[in-house]
Amino acid sequence: MLKLTRWMMPLLLTGFVTLNIYGQDTIPVLKPQQEIKSPQVRTADTTIKKIMEELEKVQENDRQNSQIIGELTRGREIDNSTKYELIKNNLIYASDTYYLLNKKIIDLKSRTTTSNLDVFITSLNNPESKELGFSLSDRVVELVEKIILKGKGDKNERNTKLVESTKSIINSPIFKSFTSLTPPLAIASSVMNFLHSVAQSNKAINHKLLQEFEKELNKYVIYYTALNDANQKFEFGLNFNKDQLSLLQDNMYDHLAFTANVLKMPLPARGNKTIAESLNEYFIDFRKEKVVDFFAKMEAKYTKGKKIDYEKLLQENANLKEANNQLEDLVLQTKRFENLYNEYFSLLDAYYNKVNHSLRLAQDNGLAEKGIVESKQAEFRNLKNEAVQEIQASLNMRELVLNVEKIKYRYRIF
Known part of the structure; x- marks a missing residue:
């Protein structure tokens, strides 16, 4: 490819030079008064045309680079302001978020249920309650009189003492101090242990009677156990x-x-x-x-x-x-x-x-x-x-x- 020296370039660009390259036809000289739209190459050799195209590309690249540099310079300040505004707004909203999150954590931590719902559950837990149409305390005494004493709870002093002892177990302050649904289950267990103990010295209370009593008592135990399981979980x-x-x-x-x-x-x-x-x-x-x-x-x-x-x-x-x-x-x-x-x-x-x-x-x-x-x-x-x-x-x-x-x-x- 033809190389142009520094002194040749201005002459080439202004059109005041005629070259004879490798014996080819010369390029016509342009007059200064002529309007220069773009270099017209009439030689069969494309070398100069390629040089001119490369020069145009360089000039266009310079123009684009200058424009980009100017935009980057202006955009740097815009970018910094955008970053700052984002940071500022985020941290302002975050201050409210911290406050709200703390407030709601404390509120939820203090929750169990509500007072009305707690009262309802407590009433079902209470052995004395008749919310379901019966009182566990009364039913246990009735089962003792009906099954263990065969309806003869008041026939003699021994039977009377057995009933009174059963009532004493049921009304024990120890059970009343228990939480959740433990009292009904503790009462049932204590009464059964008591009757098994009495049976050791009272031949009238045989194994068959104890089994029948336990079978009926277990119906209540099943109910209270399920309620207790719900409460505990x-x-x-x-x-x-x-x-x-x-x-x-x-x-x-x-x-x-x-x-x-x-x-x-x-x-x-x-x-x-x-x-x-x-x-x-x-x-x-x-x-x-x-x-x-x-x-x-x-x-x-x-x-x-x-x-x-x-x-x-x-x-x-x-x-x-x-x-x-x-x-x-x-x-x-x-x-x-x-x-x-x-x-x-x-x-x-x-x-x-x-x-x-x-x-x-x-x-x-x-x-x-x-x-x-x-x-x-x-x-x-x-x-x-x-x-x-x-x-x-x-x-x-x-x-x-x-x-x-x-x-x-x-x-x-x-």
Whole structure:
């Protein structure tokens, strides 16, 4: 390919040179007055044409590069301001999220059921209660008189003492101090042990009578055992749920500690206070308004004339980027709380089903009439629905969800 020296290039571009290359026809000389639209190559040799095309490409590339450099220069400032605005808005919304998440964790941890539902269950637990049309205490005495004493409970002093001793066991303050559904089951077990002991010295109480008595008593034991199982599993589930909420609160506390330090509002030492006490006191001051004020002061500090130096602001406060990037973990914590919130209602549903099952056992074993059982099941269903509505209204999960949606945590900044 033909190489052009530096002194030849201007002449070539202005059209004031005629070349004879390798014996080919010469290129006509252009007059200065002629309008130059584009170089016209009339030689069969394409070398010069290619050179001209390459020159045009270089010029176009230079133009495009200059334009790109100018856009990058202008866009750098726009990009920094966009980063800053994203960080600022995310951390402002996060301040509300911390407050709401802590408040709702404490609320859900304090829940068991509701007072009305608790009263209903307690009435079923009580051996003296006649909610299902019978009292366990009365029925046990009746079974002793009917089966063990064959309807002769008042015929002699020995029988009378046996009945009185049975009543004394049932009314023992020891059983009254028990929790959950243990009292009915403890009463049944204690009465059976007592009768087996008496049978050792009273030949009138034979093995056959004891078997018949135990068979009838077991109908009640089956009902109370099922009710006790429902109560215990619900209590176990609630305790596990509370443990998970406590762990979540600890994680939120650690996450908040970093963010608060970045915002120049560090958490005070907890001392002997519980995490709930510490956070409740801290959130008196750490609120959305304080975070908004923090960013306003920062913008004022980096304002020159009427323009904020976003690049310098971000360089000298690099921890803002890290605080923003860690918000993904905060959002995941709110999702974990939402799962625990839903698990609570799953526990309540399971509890409802188990209690209903125990009521059906009472009906199937002839302890309570069908109409009474169905009435109690309907009452329990209504109380359970009221409890769900009350808890949902109190916790207001939508409030937390809508606030979290404002945090654009997916946009990580580097």
